[in-house]
Amino acid sequence: MSAIWYVTYEIRRRGLLARRARSPRETRTFASESEAKVFARSKLDEGLVVFAGTINPHLPRQLIPSQNIADWLVEQ
Numbered sequence: 001m002s003a004i005w006y007v008t009y010e011i012r013r014r015g016l017l018a019r020r021a022r023s024p025r026e027t028r029t030f031a032s033e034s035e036a037k038v039f040a041r042s043k044l045d046e047g048l049v050v051f052a053g054t055i056n057p058h059l060p061r062q063l064i065p066s067q068n069i070a071d072w073l074v075e076q
Contacts, residue, residue: 003029005036007052009043029055041073 008027030036036052043050052072053063064072 003031003055004058005030005033005052006055007036007040007043007050009040009051010049012048037073040069044069044073 006027006029008025011024011026028039030039040050040052049066050069051064051066052069054061
């Protein structure tokens with residue numbers, strides 16, 4: 001099964017490196033929405049900024065911004 005969903009999260013900076021304008025991020029892909037939700041929940045529980053969505057050309061396209069992640073996680 002191919003990946004349909006992605007979850008992107010900010011990585012915490014370590015050490016005393018100079019701060020850049022943007023935070024570094026990592027992305028993981030998942031075959032199902034439920035797998036993506038489990039992973040997103042784990043990163044959100046770590047206090048990281050998380051957003052998710054569907055990978056093109058999968059339809060319907062969905063983008064879940066960080067401010068809506070908590071609501072998305074409780075959807076059935």
